[in-house]
Every structure is written in structure tokens, then in C-alpha cells.
Amino acid sequence: MHQRDYDLLHQPIPGLIRKIALPTSVGYFFNTMFNVVDTFYGGRISTDALAALSLSFPVFFLIIAIGAGISTGATALIGHALGSGDRDGARHLAGQTLSFGLAHGVLLTLLGLACAPFLFGLLGATGAVLELALQYMVCIFAGSVFFLVNYVLNAILNATGDSRSFRNYLVLGFFLNLAFDPWFMYGGMGLPAMGLPGIAWATVLVQAIGNCYMLLRVKQSGMLRHFRFAELLPDRHAYFQLAKQGFPSSLNMMTVAIGIFVITRFVARFGSDAVAAYGIGTRIEQIALLPVMGMNVATLALVAQNSGARQLERVVQTIRCALRAGIILMSFGTAAVFLAARPLMSLFTKDPRVVGIGVQYLRIEAFVFIAYVILYTSVSVLQGLKRPAIPLVVGLVRQIVLPIPVFYLLADLLGWGLTGIWCGILLVTWGAACVILLYVLRLAATLDGPVRLAPETGEEGG
Numbered sequence: 001m002h003q004r005d006y007d008l009l010h011q012p013i014p015g016l017i018r019k020i021a022l023p024t025s026v027g028y029f030f031n032t033m034f035n036v037v038d039t040f041y042g043g044r045i046s047t048d049a050l051a052a053l054s055l056s057f058p059v060f061f062l063i064i065a066i067g068a069g070i071s072t073g074a075t076a077l078i079g080h081a082l083g084s085g086d087r088d089g090a091r092h093l094a095g096q097t098l099s100f101g102l103a104h105g106v107l108l109t110l111l112g113l114a115c116a117p118f119l120f121g122l123l124g125a126t127g128a129v130l131e132l133a134l135q136y137m138v139c140i141f142a143g144s145v146f147f148l149v150n151y152v153l154n155a156i157l158n159a160t161g162d163s164r165s166f167r168n169y170l171v172l173g174f175f176l177n178l179a180f181d182p183w184f185m186y187g188g189m190g191l192p193a194m195g196l197p198g199i200a201w202a203t204v205l206v207q208a209i210g211n212c213y214m215l216l217r218v219k220q221s222g223m224l225r226h227f228r229f230a231e232l233l234p235d236r237h238a239y240f241q242l243a244k245q246g247f248p249s250s251l252n253m254m255t256v257a258i259g260i261f262v263i264t265r266f267v268a269r270f271g272s273d274a275v276a277a278y279g280i281g282t283r284i285e286q287i288a289l290l291p292v293m294g295m296n297v298a299t300l301a302l303v304a305q306n307s308g309a310r311q312l313e314r315v316v317q318t319i320r321c322a323l324r325a326g327i328i329l330m331s332f333g334t335a336a337v338f339l340a341a342r343p344l345m346s347l348f349t350k351d352p353r354v355v356g357i358g359v360q361y362l363r364i365e366a367f368v369f370i371a372y373v374i375l376y377t378s379v380s381v382l383q384g385l386k387r388p389a390i391p392l393v394v395g396l397v398r399q400i401v402l403p404i405p406v407f408y409l410l411a412d413l414l415g416w417g418l419t420g421i422w423c424g425i426l427l428v429t430w431g432a433a434c435v436i437l438l439y440v441l442r443l444a445a446t447l448d449g450p451v452r453l454a455p456e457t458g459e460e461g462g
Contacts, residue, residue, distance in 0.1 A: 008161050008305040009083065013317045017298045017325065020163045025294030027167030030174040032286045034206075036348075037174070038199050039283055041181045043349060049196050050349070051272040052125075052132035054279025058260035059119050059137050063144055065257050066108060067151030069250025070101055070242065072383050074152060076304045077245055078159035078223075080386070083308025094156045094223040095231035096238035100246075101152035103234075105145030112141030123261065124268045135197045143204030146211055153214035156223050158301050163294075165217040172213070173206045180205060248388035252379070252395040259399030266407050266421050274418060277357035280348045285365060288333040292373050295322050296380045303384025312447045319381055319444050326373035338366040357418060364422040371426075371433035378436040381443075390439060398432035 008016060042053040074097040081090035116137050125133050154166045184191060184198030194201065218224050267278045299322045306314040337344070341362040345355045375398075379391040406428055410420030 008079075008302055009309050009311060009314075013302065013314060014321050016161070016302060017295060017318070017321055020161055020298035020301060021291070021294035023167040023294075024163040024297045025290045027163070027170035028290050028293045029287070030167075030170045032283070032290065034170070034174045034177050034203075035286070036283055037177055037181055038203070039280065039348060041185055041199055042196065045185070045196055047272060047276060047351065047354075048128045049132055050276045050279065051129050052136060052196065053199075054275050055120065055123050055125050055129065055133050055264065055268075056136050056140075057279060057282070058123065058257055058264055059116065059133075060140060061257040061260055062112070062254070063108060063140070063147050065253030066104055066250050067101075067148045068253050069248075070097070070104065070148070070246045071151040071155035071158075072249045072300060072380075073242055073244075073246025073388070074100075074155035075158045075300055076383055076386055077241055078156060079301055079304025079384070080308035082159060083305035085309075090159070091223055091225060092231070092235070093238060093241075094218070095227060096235050097152045097155060097242060098149070098224075099232040099234060100239060100242050101148040102145060102232070105148035108144040108148065109141055112144060113138060116141065123264055129272065132196050135195075136200045139197050139200035139204060143207060146204060146207035150207055150210045150214055153211070153218050156218050157214075157221060158297055159304065160221055160223065161301055161305075162217075162221060163297055163301075165214065169210045169213050173210060176206050176209065177202055245383075245386060245388060248392045249383055252388070252392045255392070255395035255399035259403060262400065262403050262407070263421065263425065266411060267418065270418055273351065273353045274357050276349065276351075277345070277354045277361060280345060280354070281358045281361040281365065283348075284337065284344050284362060285369075288337050288366075288369060289330075289372055291329045291333075292326050292376055295326055296376050298322070299377055299380040300384045303381050307385055315381075315385070316444050316447050319377075319440065322377045322380075323374065326377055327370055330369040330373045334366045334369045337369075338363055341366075360419065361422050364419070364426055368426050368429050371429045374433040374437045375429070378433075378440045381440055385443075390436070394432050394436050398428055402428045402431070 039050070039053060042049045074093070078090050078093050078097070081087075081093060116134055120130055120133050120137075150169075157163070157165050180202035181199055183189070184194050184202045185196075186198075187193035219227070264275065264278065267274050299318055302318045303315050306312070306318070341359045342355065344362065345358040349355060349358075375394075379394075382388065382390050403424060406424040407421050410416050410424050411418070412420075414420060416423065
């Protein structure tokens, strides 16, 4: 597709948000359905397998956190370079981003394989559930490189405004997984039955196929034009910039992973039925929040390029459009999930206790959706302005500092049990959303006025 199709500096902001967000949301829908398929087939094995998948999610999220952090940092840096007209610098950053992702993929594989038993021990996994969870995550960690390479290739394309290529891969990946999961799980055509590890190996294979397609699309975009393998050799300055921008974003995502650890640890005290219900409920949440995921990518790309080009009035317009559209969409999402909580849970399990716990969770968490819109949009804005530290601080407070005492107060001291945990998530998330929204609105007012961002650091200047 021609680069002018992604002219982020001149086309109307509302149209660009739709152009970028819609393909991204479609892609994330199929990515979420990919996970839903895994959950569906895990449930066909046993309740223990379903609980193992739920317990694996916070551990799996460590890969997502590192990949997403590097991705958002790279998108911001490459987007700024493109916005300022430095295409050679943008191409150099693209090569270094690929190298950076490969190095971290190898490191993550080694650390993940070594630390998996300890991490599941922290989650309270024991017996058959622990054994199944380890079998699953050993396979996933072995394929960490493929996950991270897809993240960095998508970051390069996102910086240009291309969200369609990743959407195409995610659609293809869903259908491949739909075929691979039962094949690898039950065996056939020369493959032995692998059970739950088969679901993991199917995921790794789909990621590897994605590497091939995404690399082709990046080369076609011109961002790796005249590429030579010597360009993968680490450039200290480029690595420092990627680390400076990406690591706070990764750490912010890590706080999400730790937050999931904390929630899962509290929920696990109420048994494997509660853990399974929480796992299913989060999958349903992911589907409901898909439109927001698309707008996050659009917001990040638009803010990065337009702030790099010094078109700050377009940055402010992007903030307003993204918040308005997200709140309207999630108002409908809140109503839909609240009213359809029981049939949605019943799609994944027939266990009445799991369904009952999940319905209670969804009917409380549905009222957190608009808070997530505010949080995610605000974080994308700050990352696009190369201010990743503020989201990290908010993330630490929201995911770690407040949940433990709040959950303990509501679930234990007040005796609300699981309801206390669900209400605690609602209270903490809304509190964080209000704080970061006030910060972003004040920043937007500054951008609208005489104060401007300094060219290199993104800090305010006279």
C-alpha cells in the first residue's frame, strides 16, 4: 500500500483514527478469539487444564509485557523520526529494533525456562494443575523469540500508520490455530497426541509463520530498504534510545502482569473453580475492550508523528477524539456484558459454580470498561509524547501498591470474599483513571497554549 494512504500529518484526525483503529480492532478480535479457542480446547481436556491455562496467563503476560513495551517505545521513536522527515534515521531505528527484539527474545527464553517453577509456586499452583501449567509454559517460553519478533515488526509498521498487515496476520493466525489446536492436542497425520502442550506448540508455530509474513510486509514498506545483516549489530545510541523509551513501557506492562499475579493469588484462595471463572471472565473482557485496543494504536501513532512534526494542535485533537469515541463505544460494551453475562460464561463451561462466579465478576467489572478507556488512551498519549515514566508510576500504584491492601480490606477484614476482590479492582482502576486523566487534560491545555515540547526529550520548554 502506498505511503500516502497513511499520511498521519495532514489527513483529518477522526478519519485517521478510524483507518488505523478499525483494522487493529479486527486483528485484536481474531487474536482474542485465538485465545478463546485455546481456552475452549483446554476445557475439553479437564477443569485442571482450564485452571492451568488461567494460572499460565500472568506468566505468559511477561512475554506480552516485554514485547509490548519494546513495541510502543519503537513506535514512538520511529514515528517521531518519520514525522520530523528523518527517513534514514527511521530506517536505522527499524533495523536496531529488530536486533533489540531478537536479543531480548533469547534472554527471555533462558530466564523463563529457569524461573517458571518459581513463578507458578508464587501463584499457589500445586499437584496436577502445577504440572500442566509447567508443561504449557515451557513450550511457550521456548518460542519467545517468535513472539518478540512479531511485536517489533508490527511496531515498525504501526509507526507508518499501517495496522492492516498485522490484522491480516492475526486473522490468518486464528484460522491456523483453529486447525492446529485439535490436531496437536489429539494427534493424527504423523503427530502424537500432545494434550495441553499441543495447544502451546500450535501457538508457537503460528507465531513463527507470522514472522515470515510480517518481515515481508516491513520490507515492502521500505523501512528495511537496502537491509544488510550488519545493521543488526547493536548500535549503542540506538539501543540506549530504545531502552530509555521501551523499558518504562515494558515495566508498565510488567505491573499489569504483577497485578494479574496479585489478583490470581487472592482468587486462588477460593479454589480452582474461582480461578477458572476469573480466567474465562478476563477473556470476555478482552473481547469487549477490542475497540479500545485499536484506538490505542491509532492514538500512539498519531501523537508520535504529529508531535515529531511539531503539529501540536493535531496532538490535542487526537486526544479529544480518542477519548470521546472510546467512552461512547464502551458505554455500549458495559450494557452488553452486564446483560449477557450468564450466556457468555455458559459458552465456555457448563459447571454451574464456575458460571455463577463468572457472572458475578462480569456484572461488577462491566462498570470498569470506561475507566480502562481513559487509562489506555492516556497511556498511549504519554508514550507518543515520549513521556513513559508517568504511566509507569500510575501502573505501579494501580497494579501493586493499592490492590494488596484494598483486596485484604474488602475480601478479608470486611468478609466480602470474592465480591471484595471484584469491587477492589473497580475502585482502584477508577481511581487511577481519574488521576491520569487530570494529568493528560492539563498537558493538553499546555500544548494548546504557548508552552511547547522540547524537540529531543519531550519535556516542556519555554
